[in-house]
Amino acid sequence: MTTLKSKLQADLNAAIKGRDELRSSTLRLTLAAIQKEEVAGKEKRELSDDEVQKVIAKEAKKRREAADAFAQGGRAESAEREKAEGEILADYLPKQLSDDELRQIVAQAVEEARAAGAEGPRAMGQVMKIVNPKVAGQAEGGRVASVVKQLLAG
Numbered sequence: 001m002t003t004l005k006s007k008l009q010a011d012l013n014a015a016i017k018g019r020d021e022l023r024s025s026t027l028r029l030t031l032a033a034i035q036k037e038e039v040a041g042k043e044k045r046e047l048s049d050d051e052v053q054k055v056i057a058k059e060a061k062k063r064r065e066a067a068d069a070f071a072q073g074g075r076a077e078s079a080e081r082e083k084a085e086g087e088i089l090a091d092y093l094p095k096q097l098s099d100d101e102l103r104q105i106v107a108q109a110v111e112e113a114r115a116a117g118a119e120g121p122r123a124m125g126q127v128m129k130i131v132n133p134k135v136a137g138q139a140e141g142g143r144v145a146s147v148v149k150q151l152l153a154g
Helices: 003-017 021-039 049-072 076-090 099-115 120-135 141-153
Strands: none
Touching: 003 021, 003 049, 021 049, 021 076, 049 076, 099 120, 099 141, 120 141
């Protein structure tokens, strides 16, 4: 078992013993998503810590989107629960880059792409290829793309 997955399992056991309903249900759903990912495909496999982290990030994103949807639908109580679940999952993810740090990394990548001869909005793909490995797991793709568009536009 990977170290991150075993940490989730241990935290789930502690949450159950401590009767922390929110934390235990969140961790149960996350572990179920990890297990589902492990058995997807032709044969069962053990996920690496990086793959487990990607599953957790996907689950956290689902919680943020659901919280937004509930808030727009006027269901504040459900939105708060989704936000709380997202915060629990954020504890298992690497620290997210600040806007300034992200902008700095993207600016550097834009310069590299321009040096390679890419200009304007058509350089988006090249810049994203440079940026994505540097920010993997530390910034959401949509956030990265919007900063890249801003810097390429002007």
